[in-house]
Amino acid sequence: MQDSTCSIAGCETGIRARGYCASHYARWNRYGNPLHVTPRQAKIDAILDAGEVDCTQCGRRRALSEFNRDSRRPTGRRRTCKECASSATRRWIEENPAKVNATSVAYRIKNAESRREYSAAYLPEWKRENAHKIRDYTYRRRAKKANTETAPIDYSALWETCGGACSLCGHPLDLATEWPSPRFASIDHIVPLSRGGGHVQSNLQYACLDCNVRKGAKAV
Numbered sequence: 195m196q197d198s199t200c201s202i203a204g205c206e207t208g209i210r211a212r213g214y215c216a217s218h219y220a221r222w223n224r225y226g227n228p229l230h231v232t233p234r235q236a237k238i239d240a241i242l243d244a245g246e247v248d249c250t251q252c253g254r255r256r257a258l259s260e261f262n263r264d265s266r267r268p269t270g271r272r273r274t275c276k277e278c279a280s281s282a283t284r285r286w287i288e289e290n291p292a293k294v295n296a297t298s299v300a301y302r303i304k305n306a307e308s309r310r311e312y313s314a315a316y317l318p319e320w321k322r323e324n325a326h327k328i329r330d331y332t333y334r335r336r337a338k339k340a341n342t343e344t345a346p347i348d349y350s351a352l353w354e355t356c357g358g359a360c361s362l363c364g365h366p367l368d369l370a371t372e373w374p375s376p377r378f379a380s381i382d383h384i385v386p387l388s389r390g391g392g393h394v395q396s397n398l399q400y401a402c403l404d405c406n407v408r409k410g411a412k413a414v
Contacts, residue, residue, distance in 0.1 A: 202228060238268045247271075251278035329381065333393045343392030352381075352398055361399035362409065376404035386411045 199206050200215035207215035218228035231239070241247045246257045250273045261271035262279060272279065287294050302309065321328060326349060337344045359366050367379040382401040385391030388411050401409070 241269055249273070249275040249278055251275065251282075333381065333383075333387075336387050337393035340387045340390075342387055342390055343394055345392070345394045347393070347395055347398065352395065353400060356400040359400075360402040360405055362401045362405035365402055367400060367402060374403065376402060378403040380406045382406045382409065 198209060200209060200218055201213040202215070202218050205215055205218065207217070210216040210219045212219060212222065214222060214228050221230045222228040224230075241258075246255055247261070247269065248255050249261075252275065254275070256275050258269065258271050260275050260277070261273070262276055263270060264272045267273070274282075330347060330349075334344050353369070356367075361382065365377065367377065369379050371377050371379060373380075379400050380403045382399050382405075383391045383393070384397050384399055387393065391397050
């Protein structure tokens with residue numbers, strides 16, 4: 195039984211004519227050689243073999259993995275690297291705030307129902323698992339509104355510093371205790387934000403919620 199695949203070694207595509215697949219037959223028909231490679235294809239093959247190419251924007255030679263995928267390109271990748279593409283996107287956003295806002299508003303209106311469903315399904319769980327992130331964001335926002343200093347906080351180191359106890363009354367604390375229990379391990383600003391204290395490591399301490407509420411805006 196005659197082989198039904200292309201006669202070119204390594205090509206398993208079905209025969210089109212003269213024992214060749216459509217691609218090899220087209221090369222034979224046009225150039226007289228089924229293995230003929232055009233300069234453009236040779237360049238593409240060289241890029242794929244090397245696994246890297248020059249970015250048309252910054253000119254730097256980068257690995258193909260540093261370019262976004264694009265099925266329309268012969269290499270399967272865009273010609274502009276991810277870094278340059280991101281910079282161009284950020285620049286466009288900064289230069290076109292009105293368009294960005296209009297697009298955002300239109301998206302929220304069009305997808306209002308799906309966004310509500312997503313929030314109802316995933317937001318409560320995310321909030322439970324990321325309570326520390328929400329709390330830190332709230333403190334930093336308050337500090338910025340009060341025009342005071344902010345800095346990254348190492349909460350693990352802060353917990354070790356307080357020895358797992360309330361810094362005001364000395365009662366043992368447990369990070370598993372949930373708000374609004376009086377023994378909830380809350381973050382206290384030694385010098386309150388309202389009095390110019392910053393949201394920085396040296397101005398923070400753990401205190402039980404009961405003591406923190408009674409302390410209020412007093413500097414202790």
